[in-house]
Amino acid sequence: MAFFLLPSAIPLFVFTLVPMVSSLWVSLHKWNLISPMEWVGFRNYTNLLGDEMTRRVFLHTLIYVVGYLPIVYAGGLLLALALNQKLKGRSFLRATYFLPVVTSWVVVALVWKWLLNPTNGLVNQILGGLGLPQPGWWTDPHWALPAVILSSAWKDLGFVMVILLAGLQSIPTDVHEAAKVDGSNAWQRFWRITLPLLSPSTFFVVVISLINGFQVFDQVYVMTAGGPAGSSQVVVGQIYDLTFRYGRAGEASALSWILFAVILIITVFQIRGQRRWVHYA
Amino acid sequence: MRDTRSLTAKIALYAAVLVGAAIMLFPFLWTVITSITPEGSLADGPTVFVDNPTLNAYRTLLDAMPIWRIILNSLGVALVSTVLQLVTGSMAAYGFARLHFPFKNVIFGFYLATLMVPLQVLVVPLFIEMKTLNLQDTYFALLAPTIASAFGVFLLRQAVIGVPMELDEAATIDGAGHLRIFTTIVLPLIRPALATVAVFAFMGSWNSFLWPLVVIRSPEFMTLPLGLSTLQGQFTTQWDVVMAGSVVSIVPIAIVYLLAQRHIIAGVAHTGIK
Numbered sequence: 001m002a003f004f005l006l007p008s009a010i011p012l013f014v015f016t017l018v019p020m021v022s023s024l025w026v027s028l029h030k031w032n033l034i035s036p037m038e039w040v041g042f043r044n045y046t047n048l049l050g051d052e053m054t055r056r057v058f059l060h061t062l063i064y065v066v067g068y069l070p071i072v073y074a075g076g077l078l079l080a081l082a083l084n085q086k087l088k089g090r091s092f093l094r095a096t097y098f099l100p101v102v103t104s105w106v107v108v109a110l111v112w113k114w115l116l117n118p119t120n121g122l123v124n125q126i127l128g129g130l131g132l133p134q135p136g137w138w139t140d141p142h143w144a145l146p147a148v149i150l151s152s153a154w155k156d157l158g159f160v161m162v163i164l165l166a167g168l169q170s171i172p173t174d175v176h177e178a179a180k181v182d183g184s185n186a187w188q189r190f191w192r193i194t195l196p197l198l199s200p201s202t203f204f205v206v207v208i209s210l211i212n213g214f215q216v217f218d219q220v221y222v223m224t225a226g227g228p229a230g231s232s233q234v235v236v237g238q239i240y241d242l243t244f245r246y247g248r249a250g251e252a253s254a255l256s257w258i259l260f261a262v263i264l265i266i267t268v269f270q271i272r273g274q275r276r277w278v279h280y281a
Numbered sequence: 282m283r284d285t286r287s288l289t290a291k292i293a294l295y296a297a298v299l300v301g302a303a304i305m306l307f308p309f310l311w312t313v314i315t316s317i318t319p320e321g322s323l324a325d326g327p328t329v330f331v332d333n334p335t336l337n338a339y340r341t342l343l344d345a346m347p348i349w350r351i352i353l354n355s356l357g358v359a360l361v362s363t364v365l366q367l368v369t370g371s372m373a374a375y376g377f378a379r380l381h382f383p384f385k386n387v388i389f390g391f392y393l394a395t396l397m398v399p400l401q402v403l404v405v406p407l408f409i410e411m412k413t414l415n416l417q418d419t420y421f422a423l424l425a426p427t428i429a430s431a432f433g434v435f436l437l438r439q440a441v442i443g444v445p446m447e448l449d450e451a452a453t454i455d456g457a458g459h460l461r462i463f464t465t466i467v468l469p470l471i472r473p474a475l476a477t478v479a480v481f482a483f484m485g486s487w488n489s490f491l492w493p494l495v496v497i498r499s500p501e502f503m504t505l506p507l508g509l510s511t512l513q514g515q516f517t518t519q520w521d522v523v524m525a526g527s528v529v530s531i532v533p534i535a536i537v538y539l540l541a542q543r544h545i546i547a548g549v550a551h552t553g554i555k
Contacts (some may be wrong), residue, residue: 003460004376005388008429015425016395019406026406033409061363063349082298095542096302097511101307102538102545104488107527108507108541111308114520120324122311158305166550205477218490222447222510236401236491244495256402263399 011021029253031248044254050200054255056230057238058262063145064152064220067215071153073205074158081194083161084168085158094165104137105155105218112151141231144224148232151166152219160205167201199278207270214263235259301358309531314525323520338521345522346500346508347505348529355504356422359486364428366482367475369429374437374471375463377441379449396431400491408495422496423504428484433478436552440474441467477548480541505530 027044029037048054083094100108115122116137124134137147171194179189217236220226226233226241233241234257242252300352315323316333342348377389407426416422444467452462493507500508512526538545 001380001382002378004372004380004463008373008434009388009390011425012371012392012395012430012431013406015410015428017391017495019403019410020395020398022406022409026409063345079298079301082294085294087295087298092504092545093302094303094546095539096548098549099535099538100305101549102484102487102534103531104534106488106489106490107530110509110527111312114524115308115311117520137404142503154305162546162550171351180439193381211399215401217401218506221490221494239401239404240491240495242418243408249405249409253405255404256405258400258401260397260399264397269351273508 013178023253023256026250027252029250031249032106033243033249034247037250040250044251045258048251048255048258053137053230053238054258057233057235060145060232061214061216063215063236064149065210067146067149068152068156068213069206069209071149072156072160072209073202075147076164076205077198080164080168084165094158095117097161098157101158101162103155106153106219108155109148109219109222112154112189116147116150138224139228139231141228144228144232146221148216152216153221155219156209160209164198164201165203167198171197198278200280203270203274203278206224209239210266210270211263215260215268284378288302297391302512303528312524312527312531316521316528318521320519320521331435338519338525341519341522342442342512342525342529344511346503348508350501350524351505351508352529352533354423354502355487358423358504359483362424363479363482363484365424365428366430366433367479370433370437371468371471371475372480374432374441374461375435375459377438377465378441379462379467380459392431392434395433400426404491404495407492413497417496418502420502423493423502426492427489430478430482433482436478437471437474441470444470473547475553477551478544480548480550483537484545 013205026037028041029040030040030115031037039058074254079097083090083097087093116124118124118134118136118139121137127134135142135143135146175193175197176189179193184192215236217240220232220234220237221240224232226237236259237254239256239259242248314329314331315336317336318328318331319333319335322328322332344494371390377385403426411417411422411425416425438523448466448470449462452466457465488506490506490510493504494510497503497507503511506523509523509526509530512523
């Protein structure tokens, strides 16, 4: 037994469990990573919970999630429905839509930062050519988060598509045939059959997207670094800055536990709530 | 009547998915175009056909950082962490699925608990751990958090449970021990799950950014995402160089992807169903 378990148990213990426990310990101290730790009890937590900055970074993270999820779900669903039809070049198209998924966040963020460059970026050139307004994107406090959301949605569309495609393919065709015989139209079949039977896949997409969305960091760090003027700072970016820019490791650890608690609560609520809308065939 | 309608619908569908595919591919194409555009012409705004294509940006990139080494770092770390996760994960999966020992459920509960803790919670103490052990700026530091993955153990355990017990029992009668059953019976039968875990491990390592950002300082140990992000700091306005770096980092993963595309997509789909 030891032979089979130790190769995974030792690294998980040393590089996950020990840091977990020590993170809790650090979160109860005032510490700049250099001078001795100073015990402050739960003051880091209470300070953070009363802090305007905490509210802002959580709000930005929430805006990110709420903006991103409907776009990738609706887009991914349309794509999955389209590429579930008998089309020529179907597998090539699926591969194309999935290509951004394997590309790293940093590359995606850099490429989109360039495409969304306010002065000579391609997107604004096109918008200008069409006589539309040209937002300042990542240089404008109102547009920085939308710029991040846009590039994230572009990257993850293919992922959602693949999950929903797998879900669509697990729906037995005779259900649709039977409904057709009973005289239902395509629209009714979509709402009454496809969407309900797709609910397990939808559930998976929503749970994973929320967990990942609340941990958003790479694309924000690269594209806006939380700016301009903190307008796109997210929770993980704040954890990073607190530790490595301001030397406030105690508060950073406390904030990371608050984030974990929020993700956990949301996930538990979703799992509890799934009975109401998730139907397993 | 009915035929013309379905034909129109078909054409509309093709048009829509092709426009969508163009939107997916164009940023990649644009990255290449920008990287070969002479720096001076970038300010004039974009053109699809570059007048005087140049490889200057790639030369600047080569001078700015040990890019070959960085590519090898990324590939090496991704490959090693994939292999390690497959080995440690499949062994643990066999242990949890087939062996009986005290506190099995408690220990498995620990594994699942580590699955739920986000990397952000671990980053600060893990960084301190590495600093204390003087392991900053090493390959080991890059690998440490990815030697074993609870996610992999969980997925592989499900697969081992799916292997019929009768096979094990028959092998036991023939005198095979656990190690032998594991390597000759279980491992070949859980190949699809192993492929799925491999895909996730490789992509996870290849794309990981936060941990390398925290633990690596010197260019010799950087991986591609980290190297690229520092490039942006050095060349805030030199988009041709930044895009050249992006091209260099997209090409290897794109090749891996094209070769293994079916397995990658199937692997991802597989996790969504169950």
